[in-house]
Amino acid sequence: MQATRAIEIWVGVFVTLALLALFFVAMEVSNLGEFRSAHGSYLVQAHFGNIGGLKVRAPISMAGVTVGRVERISFDDKNYEAVVDMRIDPTFQTLPDDTSASILTAGLLGEQYIGLTAGGSEDYLKDGDKIELTQSAMILEQLVSKFLFNKAEDNKGDKKSSDTVAKDNGQDAVSPSTSEPVESKAQNEQQNLSATRPTVHTAKPVRSSKVQKAVNSSHPAPTSSKTKSHAKH
Amino acid sequence: MAPKIDRYLTSLVQTGQNYFQNIGRETLESLQKLGRAMLFLLHALTGFKDILGRPRLLVAQLYSVGVLTILLVSVSGLFVGMVLSLQGFNVLSDFGAEESLGVMVAASLVRELGPVVTALLFSGRAGSALTAEIGLMKATEQLSGMEMMAVDPIKRIIAPRFFAGLLSMPLLSSIFTAVGVLGGYFVGVGLLGVDHGPFWSQMQNQIDFRDDVLNSLIKSLVFGMVVTWIAVFEGYDSLPTAEGVSRATTRSVVYSAFAVLGSDFVLTALMFGD
Numbered sequence: 001m002q003a004t005r006a007i008e009i010w011v012g013v014f015v016t017l018a019l020l021a022l023f024f025v026a027m028e029v030s031n032l033g034e035f036r037s038a039h040g041s042y043l044v045q046a047h048f049g050n051i052g053g054l055k056v057r058a059p060i061s062m063a064g065v066t067v068g069r070v071e072r073i074s075f076d077d078k079n080y081e082a083v084v085d086m087r088i089d090p091t092f093q094t095l096p097d098d099t100s101a102s103i104l105t106a107g108l109l110g111e112q113y114i115g116l117t118a119g120g121s122e123d124y125l126k127d128g129d130k131i132e133l134t135q136s137a138m139i140l141e142q143l144v145s146k147f148l149f150n151k152a153e154d155n156k157g158d159k160k161s162s163d164t165v166a167k168d169n170g171q172d173a174v175s176p177s178t179s180e181p182v183e184s185k186a187q188n189e190q191q192n193l194s195a196t197r198p199t200v201h202t203a204k205p206v207r208s209s210k211v212q213k214a215v216n217s218s219h220p221a222p223t224s225s226k227t228k229s230h231a232k233h
Numbered sequence: 234m235a236p237k238i239d240r241y242l243t244s245l246v247q248t249g250q251n252y253f254q255n256i257g258r259e260t261l262e263s264l265q266k267l268g269r270a271m272l273f274l275l276h277a278l279t280g281f282k283d284i285l286g287r288p289r290l291l292v293a294q295l296y297s298v299g300v301l302t303i304l305l306v307s308v309s310g311l312f313v314g315m316v317l318s319l320q321g322f323n324v325l326s327d328f329g330a331e332e333s334l335g336v337m338v339a340a341s342l343v344r345e346l347g348p349v350v351t352a353l354l355f356s357g358r359a360g361s362a363l364t365a366e367i368g369l370m371k372a373t374e375q376l377s378g379m380e381m382m383a384v385d386p387i388k389r390i391i392a393p394r395f396f397a398g399l400l401s402m403p404l405l406s407s408i409f410t411a412v413g414v415l416g417g418y419f420v421g422v423g424l425l426g427v428d429h430g431p432f433w434s435q436m437q438n439q440i441d442f443r444d445d446v447l448n449s450l451i452k453s454l455v456f457g458m459v460v461t462w463i464a465v466f467e468g469y470d471s472l473p474t475a476e477g478v479s480r481a482t483t484r485s486v487v488y489s490a491f492a493v494l495g496s497d498f499v500l501t502a503l504m505f506g507d
Contacts, residue, residue, distance in 0.1 A: 021410070029410075030440040031440065
């Protein structure tokens, strides 16, 4: 009888140990610990023209701090946009309702996340709200082709200053001699922008200025070199 | 000249017939064995309710199958985690990504090494013992003796061992993974100087509970079933001689290794290959 008692004790120790190990793996190794604070969180929706490689459960960060995760990604078949539902942690209740969202990349080739930039509104985002100001993911091929196209354009417009343009292509050297190519380039970029973002119709000046603001606030750069600053990112 | 060719042809035909006969016999025998194993498994599964009536049988087997394997599994887990950390650090530091060490160690342990290495160790430590024990019971006609007393040996002997193995594997695999992660932590953070903040936080960011930990448990449950099934069946099906038992024990470990690695590929493809 004594022997079975010892065996039963050992089996009890075994099972307890294993459950502790499982608990450790679940809480410390995996992300289960995060779900403890799941209640009180709220959902915010944003429409993007292109989400690139964004995945469900990708982090949502504001000023570099993770404030939530992507809950669901779906497709809006009326406007042909990606609809991203974001779950914001309950700690962050005071995000302004004109917050803008852009899809950014961690590192050079890292995974993509949503970066939020606070606006100046007095009202806060609530559950079920929609973020109006969005900026799509950067698609590497589009950036490269845009860059090459611009470079070719610059070379054609001003053969003489091609060296300087190639050297610091971040700045748009708006000199009288190159004013026309820059103008056409700006139109071109506008087209490209609206191609990547179907919601932004040039016919709606309010929307496009909003977008411009979003672009500027997320990438502080002079307005003239707006799209060039994209190319640098 | 002609009779010689004739004889030659006849012998050629005969060799060919023997050759195909061998293939056929092998196929039929392995199919028969598979069928026996299947019936055996079903029979053992029906012993579940008998175990519920006498849980002490299961506890005794949990001790010999599970508890006695803890030391082996945790020491192996510790060293596997430490080696993973050491090797991972060497590779990751080339890319300046030492912070991802935690992810690397935890992902390999949770997704693959935890269940697979535990299953291999388990088949060597517990599976072989089960085969030898049951094989010897058969060789010494203890199983026949039970049948004579109208006791079903599959329900009385096999079923507790089968369910003990089935239950032990996920538990042992969790221990292996947890100890391995701790071993990786000691080497990575303690010896190599990786910062412990990103070590844990990146790990928690990347390892999902449902996708990784739960799938790891499912994997280990499947491996536990496969390994224990092979072990008890090989013992039960062994030739009742000393040599037969030794062969059966060898087969048990070898087949278990094949089955574990093969089913691991299939399970991984199903679970992680979206």
